[in-house]
Amino acid sequence: MFPDALILAGGLGTRLQSALPDTPKVLAPVGGHPFITYLLDQLLEAGTGRVVISTGFRADQVRQELGDEYHGMQLVYSEESSPLGTAGALQHAVGVLPNGFACVMNGDSFVNADLRAYYEWHCRQARQASLLLAQVEDASRYGTVHTDEHDNVISFLEKEGIRKSGWINAGVYLISRAWIAEMPASTPLSLEREILPRWAKRGLGGYRTDGAFIDIGTPQTWGEANVFFERLRRISSSTSVL
Secondary structure, X not given: OOXXXXXXXXXXXXXXXXXXXXXXHHHOEEOOEEOHHHHHHHHHHHOOOEEEEEEOOOHHHHHHHHOOEEOXXXXXXXXXXXXXXXXXXXXXXXXXXXXXXEEXXXXXXXXXXXXXXXXXXXXXXXXXXXXXXEEEXXXXXXXXXXXOOOOEEEEEEOOOOOOOOEEEEEEEEEEEHHHHHHOOXXXXXXXXXXXXXHHHOXXXXXXXXXXXXXXXXXXXXXXXXXXHHHHHHHHHHHHHHO
């Protein structure tokens, strides 16, 4: 069975606030639906029965919009009283996470990947933590992730400002509760900048997917999201017919 999930939904969304000043980033409308529902649909398809939503900015608005269940999937909330960063929010939620593994997702990005295949690979590898990698044509906004021949993450390269393709962190992680519990409590920390480079020295796995990736962190990329998901729907429909 696919594990419980946690969606990191507490960010201020500073870059997007010029376009959506009163709306949490995860509730940004895309195709007539809050963006976070695309993540929930993906988790539902993977077989998740319970999702923890880590909230901060306008937490009440998120809870009011989503409620306590989504198509039969239980929704639980972990609210930050002050911004803790992606790693701090994850550690803050450790008490409501399962004893085994959790699927942790950034709330402002989506990658069209088979999450069950990712989880099965992770279990075969017997790792404590893995991250999903997506290839994009322009990695200059994200920085790149390098792996060795055994799918171990060996380095994270910062944004170089040079337009070129590369493998990036797609913001979907499988992490053991034990490793989450080791992180400092009630401390603002970045999962991407401070925790993942440490875990790379302990055997962090990198799973490559050829699925399309998008983030909605800026007004421009949010504006591109409608076309992105419409394209995925057309591809899915044509595949079903075949």
